[in-house]
Amino acid sequence: MTNKSKPIISLKDVSKTYGSGHSKVDALTNVSFSIHAGDLILIKGPSGSGKTTLLTILGLLLSPTRGKLLLGDRLDTSVSTPAAASYRLNTIGFIFQSFNLMDSLNAWENVALPNIISKKAKKKAKARAFELLDSLNMKKRAEHFPNQLSGGEKQKVAVARALINNPQIILADEPTANLDSKTGATIVTTLCEIACRDNRAVVIVSHDERIEKAVKRIISIEDGKLIHETVGGHDNYCQHNHL
């Protein structure tokens, strides 16, 4: 797949090694690829192949041991600086396998959190949170706390949270692993919509094969190496689901 626009993120020969000596693990070796607006990418591979490592490097949470990571025009890949935090806050939306909602905040408060962290007015943040929850058919659950929600509902809250700061890119790590297949499918459809309708880049890490038919690009990694990239069944999927 070719894309003329400037990439949001480019990886060039990125490698990551954990530990040293006998406990040394080469989690990623010379990985290169680019992500553009509107991209919908599945990164698949067996457990331990380096998917999460790759995603955390993309998310500016982990520094590569070698290689270049280009974020728009930025080449600064240090991860524990305030600048990195700002970048994550405003440019990236994270979705996690285990949701990671705050138990002491209700659904809309969880959604509004990135807005609050970026010092937006609470009133506006609340309105925007309700809007997003509404678009995910979750308005009725807005005042519920995480322990009152099902897995699928929690993940929808997490999706809304990932979207509230209008990020350019959504990074989702095994977003369907803790959900039943029907709920998982809803989440996949939602991510699909986010990429198509809003022209955001969505990167999903998963070994859930049913996601392949929904994405545009499928990147396979094994033992930390990118082995091939194929085209997913996105166009068909959109037609089928009237997206």
Added chain:
Amino acid sequence: MLALAIKNLIHDKFKFFIGIFSVGISIALIFVLVAVYVGSVQQAVAVPNNSGADFWITLEGTRDMFHTVSILPAGKEKALENLSSISLASAITARPTGITVKGQEVTVGIIGFNSDKKLMEPWKIIAGTNKLGKNDVVIDKVISRQRSLSLGDKINLGGTDFKIVGISSGTNAIVFQYIFVRDRDLAEIAGSTTNTVSYYLIKSNQSQATIQRQVSTILPQAQVRPTASVSADNKQVIASSFLGIILLIVIVGTTVGILVLTITVYNSINDKKRDYATLKAIGAKNIELIKVSLIQSAVIALAGYLLGVLIYLLVAKIAPYSIPAVELNLGIRWYIIILAGSIVMTLIAAIIPVQNLRKIDPVTVFKS
């Protein structure tokens, strides 16, 4: 962020309330001890400060009114008043002594004063009068409360019965309480007719050096001291015997307070480690999270402070009945100082939780 800090803090209500309660107890301890100290100092200086004298003539080497005895020859008032620098002189006998109350020995500080001269008479009468007739006595209210003595009751002083005609306030010197009798009556008590007095209290508008020079011609072994200097030495007695131990307990109380605060905030953050890792991952800066531990520490410290004040006020209310000899006294100044201390405690207690927060690695949120 503020809401999250507080909601996470009260998430475990038991730990939250135990934290506040422990900090409250520590702060109450500090309040009570400081109040005892301030109250004691105030009592120790009350008698000289209310004596009405400008200067005291004492035996050379005499310092405070507690454990350095002053003995001067009696009958020198006239001669002193004849000096150009002295307008009024009054002989005072003041010494600890045993009296018999309802068949029991009680140690008091007895003051024999000249009621015509108005120096060192009881200055705050809460019942009865300070106008004494023959063999009348004014007693401190603590003795009256402790020994259930009221106006008209008798106490025995060196074999002679004295009738209580007044109850005095502010004359509790902690180690003993004062009683007041006429100097003539004191002189007549068997064994007291020694032709000596303790001090001469004088009124004068001259300098200490001038008075000293003139007094030396009459009482060569005496020294002239301003009343403030006697007060300062009285205060010094309390300071040297109590200040060290009180400081030590205040330090212990503060340390316990800081530790409890630290543990409470540390626990609260540890219990919610994943929340904070998530916050970091989605873009909260470290400084933002440091605010969380500061807010949590401040909430507990402030609630603990209020509880501490409440406990102190309760103790101050019941103390006069359960421990009448102890005087608790705290000006508004001390409330502010202890509040400032609590704020410092808050900051110190946040140090370790802040380190803990900084160390949290956001990558951990990707582990299920």
